[in-house]
Amino acid sequence: MALRLYNTMSSQVEDFQTIRDKEVRMYACGPTVYDYGHIGNFRTFLAVDMLQRFLRQSGYSVRYVMNITDVDDKIIRNAARDGVSVQQYTAKYEKAFLEDSAMIGIQQPTLVRATDHIPQMADFVARLVEKDIAYRTDDGSYYFRIAKFPAYGKLSKKDFGGMIDSARVEFDEYDKDSARDFALWKAPKPGEAFWSTSIGAGRPGWHLECSVMSMEELGETFDLHAGGEDLVFPHHENEIAQSESLTGKMFARFWFHVRFLLVEGEKMSKSLGNFFTLRDLVLKGHKPSSIRYLLTSVPYRNQLNFTFDGLKQAAVSVDRLRNFRQRLNCGNFSPGSNPEMQSLATETTDRMKAALEDDLNTAQAQAAIFEMVRRANAALDSNAVQKEDIPSLLAALEKFDDIFAVLNDDDAAKMKQVFEWAPTEGRDKDIGAELRDAVQFAQLSGADIENKIAEMEAARRSRNFKSSDALRTELTTAGIIIENTKDGVRWRRK
RNA sequence: GGCGCGGUACCCAAGUGGUAAGGGAGAGGUCUGCAAAACCUUUAUGCGUCGGUUCGAUUCCGACCCGCGCCUCCA
Structure with a gap:
């Protein structure tokens, strides 16, 4: 092909x-x-x-x-x-x-x-x-x-x-x-x-x-x-x-x-009030990766209906992919390889290639990667993924991201740029609470977060759940999501 | 008016002459001290409407309805 x-x-x-x-x-x-x-x-x-x-x-x-x-x-x-x-x-x-x-x-x-x-x-x-x-x-x-x-x-x-x-x-x-x-x-x-x-x-x-x-x-x-x-x-x-x-x-x-896109089902126009620059959306607090994902998820020759609901959905979809990658990167795996995982990675790569070769069918390429994510997650749940499967699965994910480019989480830094640009054009008033939060969350350094987590874990080990929950709530409020897994604590920014 | 594209579940959205990918949302469940993440089950006898072709159509043909694009510099 x-x-x-x-x-x-x-x-x-x-x-x-x-x-x-x-x-x-x-x-x-x-x-x-x-x-x-x-x-x-x-x-x-x-x-x-x-x-x-x-x-x-x-x-x-x-x-x-x-x-x-x-x-x-x-x-x-x-x-x-x-x-x-x-x-x-x-x-x-x-x-x-x-x-x-x-x-x-x-x-x-x-x-x-x-x-x-x-x-x-x-x-x-x-x-x-x-x-x-x-x-x-x-x-x-x-x-x-x-x-x-x-x-x-x-x-x-x-x-x-x-x-x-x-x-x-x-x-x-x-x-x-x-x-x-x-x-x-x-x-x-x-x-x-x-x-x-x-x-x-x-x-x-x-x-x-x-x-x-x-x-x-x-x-x-x-x-x-x-x-x-x-x-x-x-x-x-x-x-x-x-x-x-x-x-x-x-x-x-x-x-x-x-093909031109539609916004909320209608032609984008200033008079309809559905005209958005990229910066308008970031000012409202939407992540660049969500916007990219939504704009690339419909094949280019089809009309794409750009909606705010769709933007939220796109953000969740991107998170799912990022969580999956983090899961592969952070776990402890037994040596060896599982032939099923190996062929899953190969099949996925082949499916993505076939989809994109077919007049850039991005929707089908996405379907292929999500199929892999679901099946590999299930395998991870049952400890069926082994050490040598990780590079294969990650390679398929990277192949996807070479084209879609949504996995690298530098959203906060990009949003900060827009946040800082806004006052220079008198657009302070358009800065949404979500953008403000995102920028503020980005201030917390990794080390700060790790320290809080260590504190939280100590409390948990002594079964002082009240205090550990308080610390988790504090982090959650600051836009940090905590996940306790059998391999230890994982965290990520909202 | 001329030329072209599309109407698929609650939302977004693929696809095929043989009975519907994927994501989100909802519901139930598993796991967990609680969460989060993840997984499982579930949600279109139905793919704008009406006819036709066919053993069989959502997929082909026709008509109609609706949406969209280009037809003087809007991506």
């Missing part, structure tokens, strides 16, 4: 084959850095992150490039509103994006910025003009002539046959040959940021940067291009048009699109 992925271009699940053996060159459309990223953005980036992780786990070397769109209408407008330069404005949100990505466990791709590629973009337009594929309008803007690219619409399955030859239309403020022609380069408007280039002053249109930067980084034809489902049209369609009409070659082989 090998990886099979849905390709938007063919509308089918296909065998994933790379141009170069065992090397994947992929590009994802990243954020426009005009505000903090919301959970919808992160669902998409997380899906691509999982794909990238799985490709590496499958033995590919991966060149993964993501763009940062740091110039567009909204950015220019907001920067002007705030009285800062475009660079100052975007630097803040780019930084926030990187912090948020790290917080939610995204492995950082090679990042490229639109504004670092202005000359290349101008050059790209000039070459299109030479081929008469692009044209300049009176105001100094440049447009792509869709009539020159008959395959236009092949990705989004749209038929533009009837419109392409329409007469020259006066279209609002612009002077396009056809209403469907799209802007490659926009002439400057009074008071707006612009760049002086070989094709004149102005700024790039939205689609241009992705064609220019992806080809510069990955070559004229690369393996996979990813983004949110909304980008199929017009963004990716336009990228294909401009790139392929310039090179005469196929632009990207696979098109990977992530």
Whole structure:
């Protein structure tokens, strides 16, 4: 078996084959850095992150490039509103994006910025003009002539046959040959940021940067291009048009699109009051690992209903996995190995691989790991797990976590960052009691806790349950969960 | 209107032409000084509705109802 992925271009699940053996060159459309990223953005980036992780786990070397769109209408407008330069404005949100990505466990791709590629973009337009594929309008803007690219619409399955030859239309403020022609380069408007280039002053249109930067980084034809489902049209369609009409070659082989999510059953929107940035959720006290788990638990092509109930459930599920790992790490086991445990680990690894190879079916991969957890826990209860089984079971768990990345408990440290950030943006009032608690709990050092536990254990040994229970309550109140096992006391943070 | 996706238990959510993964929640039980963790049992004769094809459909086909997406820069 090998990886099979849905390709938007063919509308089918296909065998994933790379141009170069065992090397994947992929590009994802990243954020426009005009505000903090919301959970919808992160669902998409997380899906691509999982794909990238799985490709590496499958033995590919991966060149993964993501763009940062740091110039567009909204950015220019907001920067002007705030009285800062475009660079100052975007630097803040780019930084926030990187912090948020790290917080939610995204492995950082090679990042490229639109504004670092202005000359290349101008050059790209000039070459299109030479081929008469692009044209300049009176105001100094440049447009792509869709009539020159008959395959236009092949990705989004749209038929533009009837419109392409329409007469020259006066279209609002612009002077396009056809209403469907799209802007490659926009002439400057009074008071707006612009760049002086070989094709004149102005700024790039939205689609241009992705064609220019992806080809510069990955070559004229690369393996996979990813983004949110909304980008199929017009963004990716336009990228294909401009790139392929310039090179005469196929632009990207696979098109990977992530479905939008719903929040509490409805489309996420500010007017509905169900619009959440990642930081909004952490401010409410939700753990980054819970958010990551929930956002990755539904396969990327299915609609995911993001709910607060689901977030709670995700937290419990993650705890279950973490408890299991701790149980494996802390117990005392007799020497030898149990063939049943060995084959359980192997079966689980195989099932996870098969699930992910099937168009990244994350839900089934989770089912496989939980099946293992349940069966191994049962075996642990009956002392059927032996010393040499531990590495095998842990290896399967690690294989899972290479992709899902929720086991490492650094939630408190991440939440602390958000806690400290809040006042800098006047968001103190949004800090929830749960976040406050989580941050406070993190202050207690491991040594402090161990000391309390030793005290508690001493009381228990002398059967002074009243005093030991008091100590446990004290720790519980501080967010420490105590478990007395036959191998001694285990503790963990809530 | 055009193109596309989906409706599965209390909640989230996989999946299959032969009778329903997994997680959470609930109930009962085991273990425990009490907890916690863990385990066991249990919770859809049912997979939007109505027809059709079939020995057999939740899975295929058709109609309808509902939700969602794209169709001028929203991941």
